[in-house]
Amino acid sequence: MFKKILLAEDFQGENQGIAETLREKLILEELQNELYCDKAFTRLKVALKNTVPYELLITDLFFEKDHVDRKLKSGSELIKAARALQPSLKIIVHSMENNPIHVNSLFKEHKINGYVCKGRKGMLELVKAVKEVYHNRTYVSPQLNLTAANNVVELDDFDRAILRELANGLTKKEVSEKFKQEKITPNSESTIDKRISRLYDEYEAKNTTNLLFKLAKEGKI
Template identity: 85%
Template sequence: MFKKIILAEDFQGENQGIAEALREKLAIEDLQNELYCDKAFTRLKVALKNNAPYELLITDLFFEEDHVPRKLTSGSELIKAARALQPNLKIIVHSMENNPLHINTLFKEQKINGYVSKGRKGMLELINAIKEVYHNRTYVSPQLNLTAASNIVELDDFDRAILKELAKGLTKKEVSDKFKKENRTPNSESTIDKRISRLYDEFEAKNTTNLLFKLAKEGRI
């Protein structure tokens, strides 16, 4: 069984309840719980630097804002940062999110290992998920139907490159000019415009701002 786990959950009562249950049911030797993504990520960095890395991260997706300044404001951002820091880290999401498109994205693009839906059986499912993930198997709460998102839109490298520049505030023409300077192809303004229009249609976005918002909400960018 995992010996070192870190839990990120912003509701203190739930945070402590989960930690106590896992210690009792699974006899986890080292289980740290944090209310903020930044603090959880700091623990991951320090542990890795000390050659005593965490083996499993359990995180919620949604973290409410308060008076504490934050760099990582969501579970998706924490997962992305943790993956970049420690690619072999096992990750289980424990959240109220039930959108199959978003959950599938977490598996396909952020490479999570398990997804547990919060609810009446959430704790039992979380324990089962930890056991499955420990044995290198994926876990999804049985009540979730991820096949509903089988038509998920995949973003390719060209899509991501365009979106990265749009997020910086560049216009289509400016993106085209930058790609040309970098000798990146395709780079014509018409090609970029067509690709952006396709993304508008696929994500039912009204404009660039709306497109970026939707993709960020789904954890795509």
């Protein structure tokens, strides 16, 4: 079994519960837990330097903001940094996120090794995932049904930038002006119009209000 595991999870209750269960169900030599991404990353770096690197990282995706300044703001940033630092590291994500698209992109972009949804069976699955990953297999929570991944078009950064401003009540003209000021391209009213019209098609929305409402309800923005 893994000799050295790092757990990053900002909810104190969850954090302790996971650590407790893993220690109980698996024979572990070393399991550290951290409440902040930055601290977790520092631990990875130090361990690597001291030639006793971590073998497995278990991390959440969302880390709540508080008064502590931070460079790494989310689990995916931590994962990205960790992958760059130590490509051999095994990574299991343990999160509430249950959108197959997002989960899929974690496997594709960051080569994570396992994904477990938080929930009633979360702990049982996590133990299973650790075992699977230890044997160089991947694990995905069955509820995700990742194979039958849905074909909904993803929003890109530009889409999201526009939608964010519209959600805040700016007009398209104002969005265009703001983008010009902030040197975001493209930025013509016309292009912004076209982008939104395309989203109407993709999400079967009738107007901006309808589009933003739908996306908000789906948690996409």
